Amino acid sequence: MKRQVPLVLCFVFGIAMIFTRFSPHSVSQWIYEEVISWILIIGPFALVLATVTLIQTHTTRIRRRTEHWQYSLVVFAGLIIMVLIGVPFGPQNSIFEWLYNNVQLPMDATMFSLLAFFIASAAYRAFRARTFEASLLLLTAVVVMMGNVPIGDFIWNTIMSWSPWTDKVSEARQWILDNPNLSARRGIILGVSLGVISQSIRIILGIERSYLGGGD
Amino acid sequence: MDLWSSIGIWVAAFLTLSIYSVLYRDNPFYRFAEHLFVGVSVGYGIVLSIYQGFIPFAWKPFTAAMTGESLTGFIKLIPIGIGLLFFARLSPRHTWLIRYPIAILIGFGSGIAIPNVLRANIFEQTRGTIEPFAAIYAGTLAGWGIFEAVLMVVGVVCTLIYFFFSTEHRGPVKWLSKVGIAFLMIGFGSAFGNTVMGRVALLIQRVDFLLSDWLHIIQ
Incomplete structure (x- = not known):
């Protein structure tokens, strides 16, 4: 029972x-x-x-x-x-909407934007191009970040003004996202999906029962 | 601008600055905003789940059944009863009853995951990986496109080989898994770059709010 x-x-x-x-x-x-x-x-x-x-x-x-x-x-x-306010009057109520727009939404965005500082701090401490793999990660991150903003093309063009590859950083970013990045993501997605399916079968068949907790 | 909008901007600015104050160090303003955020978010979640889940899917069909409009609404008493079993958690003697709704949610999640994951994540991703070869066969893809199609297959296969632990990573498997690591590093680098830029975009939006809407320094 x-x-x-x-x-x-x-x-x-x-x-x-x-x-x-x-x-x-x-x-x-x-x-x-x-x-x-x-x-x-x-x-x-x-x-x-x-x-x-x-x-x-x-x-x-x-x-x-x-x-x-x-x-x-x-x-x-x-x-x-x-x-x-929300339960009796509903989420369309003007006071509820005011609270959402002026209290929850700004705090939500600010909390998530805090991560920009923590990521920058962690990256400064942890990012070291010691190995080939680490250098690849660093280089890709730099290209993707530079390619995301207009100033990225400006910096790229200033540094690479001697080369024929001007205005190429945003194109390089898009190529990385559409090709090597996508293939790695597809590999991960396929692996995770196979794991999800096998775990789901185990749960349905009652082999995996940890969700029932301990006790009798 | 009306009074309530002005008060709203001042409240939002105060809360924004309170949260950013943690960048200096932990302080009462940050703790106030942090705890307020928890309370308001939970309250918002309750209101939404009642209005988007409970009322349309349980209350309205049940009241329709009570008034004789549609008797099938009485079926909704079953999930309401199952949902109420969650509160058995509060009674040490009856805690085990919480397993019923959890088992239903877990069974539902597992059952719905299998066909959805199969279709969206396995068949579609595999199709997307090998589809360009049909274009190559048809002669509509050439040169750089062929290189990209081959690169995609090599990346997917090598990434999967890296995660394949049923055989020891020696010889060719070791080298293929090393190629897989290279692709993974590019993937993680891209994810990192996009995450940073996403958060920076949020930061810019908050600073824009403070300088534009609150202080009117920039227009």
Whole structure:
């Protein structure tokens, strides 16, 4: 009951998805669409559980007065304001949209842009053309970065003004992306895909059971 | 510009600068913005999943069934019940019940992955790799195009050989896998270059916002 039923459910839903994907019959397509809608219903419950866990974690931090516990109140403030405005009035509500455009969106973009500094710092420390492979990686990265911006062609033309290859860095970038880069990516994609398929078969057949966790 | 737009720009500028302040060192402004970001993002995720998942796929069919419009809506009680089992996690005695919805999600994901990955990632990628040879055979591809087609096949095969561990990498396999490493390095270099430029583009956009929308230094 505790382990066998989940294994059966996993098998049934896995096989159903494979079967309905290959069968064009209308019943099969109805089952496919119905299961998709089931997943879209079940999924949000997992998010709510994750939120409950987040609330528990921060409540514990506040109760125990751990270091920087005051910031847990900020988490709650952000969460509660978004939910109190968004759930009753919907995501089209003007206040909800204002919060999204002026609070979440700028922070999201800024957080991701921080990586530019960390990547530059890490690259400065780690990038050393010690071997042929490392030099290849460095050279490719430089060409791709230079080819991405107009100033790249300007720098290239200034340095290579004596050569016949002017305005070539953006072309070189595109050629690298379309040929050697694409072939390496295809190799990785093919390898990963074979791994995904074999792992999926193992899960559906109940050979891989780690998702059930420990215990009886 | 109305008052709310102006307040919005000031709030966004304050939060942007608060996050960038971590570049100097960890400080209360950054911690405030970081925690606010977590709270707001989770809240936004809940609202979207309710309005794009729960309401159209569960609530509306269920209310339609209740009013007698379409009785098939009662079927939605099954996934709602399965979803509620997630909360068994909060009761130590009934924690095992969470395996049911997880097993369904995992089974669904695995089942849908097989045909989709087969089609999109294996058949299509293989087709894209060997398709130029049809053009070579038809005589529509020549010179540099042939070189690129051969280079593509060599790159894909050598990359796969590098990841093939069922045989020891000695002799020709070793050299082919070395060629595979060279292709991989070009791939990683390209990915690195594109990632850096993507992040720099975001940085430029934020600086543009600060200088243009907030401070009006540039137009």
